[in-house]
Amino acid sequence: MRSNMIIRRILVAAVMFAMTAPVYAVPFELGDIFAATGSGQVQHYDSDGNLLETLNTTQGGYTTGMAFDAAGNLYVTNFTSGSISVFDSNGVLTNATFATGLSLPESIVFNQDGDFYVTQVGGNAIASFAADGTRLADVNVGMRTDWMDLAEDQTTVLFGTEGRTVYSFDIDSGTYNAAFANIAGSGEVFALRILADGSVLVADGSNVKLFDASGTLIRTYDLDGIGNWFALNLDPNGTSFWSGSYGNGYFYEFDIATGELLTSINSNCGYSCLYGLAVYGEITQGGPGNGTTVPEPATLALFGLGLAGIGFSRRKKA
Numbered sequence: 137m138r139s140n141m142i143i144r145r146i147l148v149a150a151v152m153f154a155m156t157a158p159v160y161a162v163p164f165e166l167g168d169i170f171a172a173t174g175s176g177q178v179q180h181y182d183s184d185g186n187l188l189e190t191l192n193t194t195q196g197g198y199t200t201g202m203a204f205d206a207a208g209n210l211y212v213t214n215f216t217s218g219s220i221s222v223f224d225s226n227g228v229l230t231n232a233t234f235a236t237g238l239s240l241p242e243s244i245v246f247n248q249d250g251d252f253y254v255t256q257v258g259g260n261a262i263a264s265f266a267a268d269g270t271r272l273a274d275v276n277v278g279m280r281t282d283w284m285d286l287a288e289d290q291t292t293v294l295f296g297t298e299g300r301t302v303y304s305f306d307i308d309s310g311t312y313n314a315a316f317a318n319i320a321g322s323g324e325v326f327a328l329r330i331l332a333d334g335s336v337l338v339a340d341g342s343n344v345k346l347f348d349a350s351g352t353l354i355r356t357y358d359l360d361g362i363g364n365w366f367a368l369n370l371d372p373n374g375t376s377f378w379s380g381s382y383g384n385g386y387f388y389e390f391d392i393a394t395g396e397l398l399t400s401i402n403s404n405c406g407y408s409c410l411y412g413l414a415v416y417g418e419i420t421q422g423g424p425g426n427g428t429t430v431p432e433p434a435t436l437a438l439f440g441l442g443l444a445g446i447g448f449s450r451r452k453k454a
Contacts, residue, residue, distance in 0.1 A: 162188045164208060164225045164416045166372055171387060172199035172412030173405040178212055180227065185401040193221035194232045201243030202414035206250055206424035213241040234269050243283045246423045247290050255281035255295060275307055283327045286422025294336060296325025302338060317351035327368035330421045337377055339368040344379050357390045372417035380410045387413055
């Protein structure tokens with residue numbers, strides 16, 4: 137447990153019981169987890185699974201994709217209202233409609249310059265924005281885009297369309313590369329993350345899959361009786377990831393190398409509500425400073441190992 141956990145819990149108690157206290161008094165810390173639970177709301181948990189606060193975009197409807205900029209501000213896609221809301225690293229809603237006019241925005245990713253991209257389920261384009269929220273362009277991809285991730289080269293994006301293909305697209309030239317992976321079986325490609333060695337984690341409804349850099353399936357992560365795997369984010373420890381099920385409202389932490397279930401958290405939002413996760417300090421390959429929104433040299437060194445030696449073991453919940 138982190139050394140300042142007692143202080144944080146006292147602070148949370150003060151927020152809950154002091155009538156005059158603000159509702160945004162919990163600073164974000166490395167490893168905190170954010171769960172988009174709909175009705176414009178995002179639940180904020182510490183790394184031990186304690187609910188600290190509930191943020192509200194005030195936009196209502198589904199909340200889905202989330203990402204942090206280099207300053208640690210949280211950006212939330214309001215799927216229903218077609219907008220993006222921003223919270224600072226203390227949980228203060230600084231701009232409820234930072235970006236608007238989007239067609240069912242699903243996910244958001246930052247590049248190393250602080251600009252960002254937004255996928256649109258309702259359109260055939262990925263919207264690009266400058267760091268100040270200026271809309272730069274809508275890059276035509278010729279099909280709907282759901283969830284995406286940006287590679288370290290700053291131009292390759294991987295995305296899905298709720299089908300069985302992970303597409304590879306050059307966002308600078310507006311052209312397709314060869315598909316990263318065509319997935320056998322049933323399910324739909326939802327959230328995905330590119331890892332340091334070029335392998336890719338994909339939540340595809342039926343389970344979470346890990347593909348090597350060539351697009352070959354090398355392992356799966358699953359739990360007995362759990363389906364509808366949708367959201368997915370990396371933990372800043374560099375060795376685990378979080379994935380959530382919209383079927384039961386739970387989200388889970390898995391060890392990448394062993395497949396061990398590490399943590400299980402119930403958002404208590406029930407069925408068809410949990411559609412997004414974010415982890416503060418998540419290391420993304422395409423993000424500002426390769427995702428080092430909260431500098432942690434030890435973490436960076438660990439993740440830089442490239443997840444070598446990943447095995448094929450699988451552990452299911454009893």
